[in-house]
Amino acid sequence: xxxxxxxxxxxxxxxxxxxxxxxxxxxxxxxxxxxxxxxxxxxxxxxxxxxxxxxxxxxxxxxxxxxxxxxxxxxxxxxxxxxxxxxxxxxxxxxxxxxxxxxxxxxxxxxxxxxxxxxxxxxxxxxxxxxxxxxxxxxxxxxxxxxxxxxxxxxxxxxxxxxxxxxxxxxxxxxxxxxxxxxxxxxxxxxxxxxxxxxxxxxxxxxxxxxxxxxxxxxxxxxxxxxxxxxxxxxxxxxxxxxxxxxxxxxxxxxxxxxxxxxxxxxxxxxxxxxxxxxx
Amino acid sequence: xxxxxxxxxxxxxxxxxxxxxxxxxxxxxxxxxxxxxxxxxxxxxxxxxxxxxxxxxxxxxxxxxxxxxxxxxxxxxxxxxxxxxxxxxxxxxxxxxxxxxxxxxxxxxxxxxxxxxxxxxxxxxxxxxxxxxxxxxxxxxxxxxxxxxxxxxxxxxxxxxxxxxxxxxxxxxxxxxxxxxxxxxxxxxxxxxxxxxxxxxxxxxxxxxxxxxxxxxxxxxxxxxxxxxxxxxxxxxxxxxxxxxxxxxxxxxxxxxxxxxxxxxxxxxxxxxxxxxxxx
Numbered sequence: 001x002x003x004x005x006x007x008x009x010x011x012x013x014x015x016x017x018x019x020x021x022x023x024x025x026x027x028x029x030x031x032x033x034x035x036x037x038x039x040x041x042x043x044x045x046x047x048x049x050x051x052x053x054x055x056x057x058x059x060x061x062x063x064x065x066x067x068x069x070x071x072x073x074x075x076x077x078x079x080x081x082x083x084x085x086x087x088x089x090x091x092x093x094x095x096x097x098x099x100x101x102x103x104x105x106x107x108x109x110x111x112x113x114x115x116x117x118x119x120x121x122x123x124x125x126x127x128x129x130x131x132x133x134x135x136x137x138x139x140x141x142x143x144x145x146x147x148x149x150x151x152x153x154x155x156x157x158x159x160x161x162x163x164x165x166x167x168x169x170x171x172x173x174x175x176x177x178x179x180x181x182x183x184x185x186x187x188x189x190x191x192x193x194x195x196x197x198x199x200x201x202x203x204x205x206x207x208x209x210x211x212x213x214x215x216x217x218x219x220x221x222x223x224x225x226x227x228x229x230x231x232x233x234x235x236x237x238x239x240x241x242x243x244x245x246x247x248x249x250x251x252x253x254x255x256x257x258x259x260x261x262x263x264x265x266x267x268x269x270x271x272x273x274x275x276x277x278x279x280x
Numbered sequence: 281x282x283x284x285x286x287x288x289x290x291x292x293x294x295x296x297x298x299x300x301x302x303x304x305x306x307x308x309x310x311x312x313x314x315x316x317x318x319x320x321x322x323x324x325x326x327x328x329x330x331x332x333x334x335x336x337x338x339x340x341x342x343x344x345x346x347x348x349x350x351x352x353x354x355x356x357x358x359x360x361x362x363x364x365x366x367x368x369x370x371x372x373x374x375x376x377x378x379x380x381x382x383x384x385x386x387x388x389x390x391x392x393x394x395x396x397x398x399x400x401x402x403x404x405x406x407x408x409x410x411x412x413x414x415x416x417x418x419x420x421x422x423x424x425x426x427x428x429x430x431x432x433x434x435x436x437x438x439x440x441x442x443x444x445x446x447x448x449x450x451x452x453x454x455x456x457x458x459x460x461x462x463x464x465x466x467x468x469x470x471x472x473x474x475x476x477x478x479x480x481x482x483x484x485x486x487x488x489x490x491x492x493x494x495x496x497x498x499x500x501x502x503x504x505x506x507x508x509x510x511x512x513x514x515x516x517x518x519x520x521x522x523x524x525x526x527x528x529x530x531x532x533x534x535x536x537x538x539x540x541x542x543x544x545x546x547x548x549x550x551x552x553x554x555x556x557x558x559x560x
Contacts, residue, residue: 123490124491145488186489187492189480190495196525197469197525199528206466207450208423209558212467212471212474212499213467217554217558218555220551228541232539236536239537242533242536243533245476248476249526252472252476252518253523256518256522257519264508267479268471268475268507269504270475271474271478271497272504274478277486280498
């Protein structure tokens with residue numbers, strides 16, 4: 001990434017704001033233009049050092065951008081790619097930061113064949129949102145999945161990979177469908193689980209929660225509207241994983257019903273082995 | 281708690297070690313005697329400041345103790361209460377730190393009617409174990425459940441409550457059966473869930489995990505043998521909660537199958553509301 005590029009960030013929240021801060025702190029961009037609907041939020045982003053300029057007009061942000069990163073909610077991504085495409089140069093690389101990839105990539109390729117778009121998913125979300133929680137280090141050591149297809153120009157994939165790596169991330173290349181299947185297990189199912197567990201806990205028992213419950217339910221605090229969109233956009237994979245999880249839970253239940261200590265220990269050891277492989 | 285009391289700690293790991301450190305740092309005990317099987321572990325506990333003396337002989341630890349706290353694995357608790365009872369004075373208060381209460385309390389009351397025993401459960405575990413992770417602050421602001429019954433002398437309950445409060449904890453008094461039902465939801469089910477989720481994640485997908493997965497599965501790293509004992513000791517409640525959770529998960533699944541965004545959002549919002557009520 002040349003230090004003279006201009007980057008437009010559509011949606012300057014946790015992810016968009018962190019991209020802007022990382023670009024500025026590393027001296028990677030000449031200009032970082034924040035695009036959004038809300039002037040107050042854009043001013044906050046500017047004050048916190050995430051962007052150098054801001055606008056509420058897509059045209060103004062898109063026309064001079066070498067790279068546009070769309071960090072808006074999943075539900076709006078296609079519409080926003082479309083809006084950017086109408087106003088940017090044909091060479092402008094467009095990417096996103098959405099948690100699901102297949103539907104978006106398919107729709108862009110079908111309806112916007114001239115768009116220079118390659119999908120991205122930085123695995124760096126949290127239960128928090130907003131530029132007030134953004135950080136220039138957010139992508140340091142994190143994984144970003146990029147999801148080109150046969151239709152993606154190789155130089156765009158290279159440019160996008162270089163971009164995320166310049167922010168400190170590891171880039172993993174996957175097909176959109178493969179991404180959505182894997183993330184159903186590693187991200188979307190954990191959200192469903194955390195939420196179900198939190199909802200199941202009775203209000204008068206909350207004082208009896210400790211570290212285990214707090215960790216296990218933490219992401220249930222994430223924004224319900226944003227996560228509804230993600231889960232629904234990947235509904236077949238998530239529904240299948242809910243089924244797989246209940247099957248695994250029923251193995252525990254059968255072992256408990258049968259007083260089968262060896263099986264319970266074996267099941268727990270299998271979970272521990274996977275968890276220990278990752279670290280804290 | 282008078283500063284002249286002598287406390288014996290049976291099993292000086294994370295919990296036992298933290299009790300010893302808290303007692304010593306707060307100047308609450310004249311002597312803290314560590315009791316265990318392994319001299320090397322006891323020496324480590326002594327070096328880390330958790331205990332002032334150590335022994336592998338129950339008699340030696342029990343005979344002069346005003347209070348004995350049994351912090352050994354759930355499976356051994358009854359046996360260890362029995363051993364301590366054989367050697368301590370009739371006025372010595374005996375408690376434990378086990379994660380389940382009903383079976384232990386019932387067995388002690390049935391088989392050791394003369395024991396001055398009241399059950400405890402400090403909600404301060406973690407995925408780690410061993411005195412090397414112990415801390416004198418572990419109980420600061422944490423909840424400790426004490427589970428007296430009609431058979432428990434009120435002065436013993438007061439003494440035990442004062443003890444845990446002197447370590448910085450909030451004490452909640454519950455019946456043993458009530459404790460086990462509630463903890464099935466707030467602690468034991470989260471362990472099963474974390475383990476099931478971790479085990480379900482494919483090895484080649486571990487690089488695609490991020491904060492949500494890491495939080496949700498953290499306690500899957502806990503000791504499999506210890507947790508097998510806990511789950512089995514509370515098997516009916518845990519099995520029932522696994523059933524309740526699968527029912528809740530199937531509400532998500534039906535909503536996904538039916539493309540029902542309103543229901544998904546409502547379910548997520550319910551989980552968020554409970555989680556937000558607790559804090560980080």
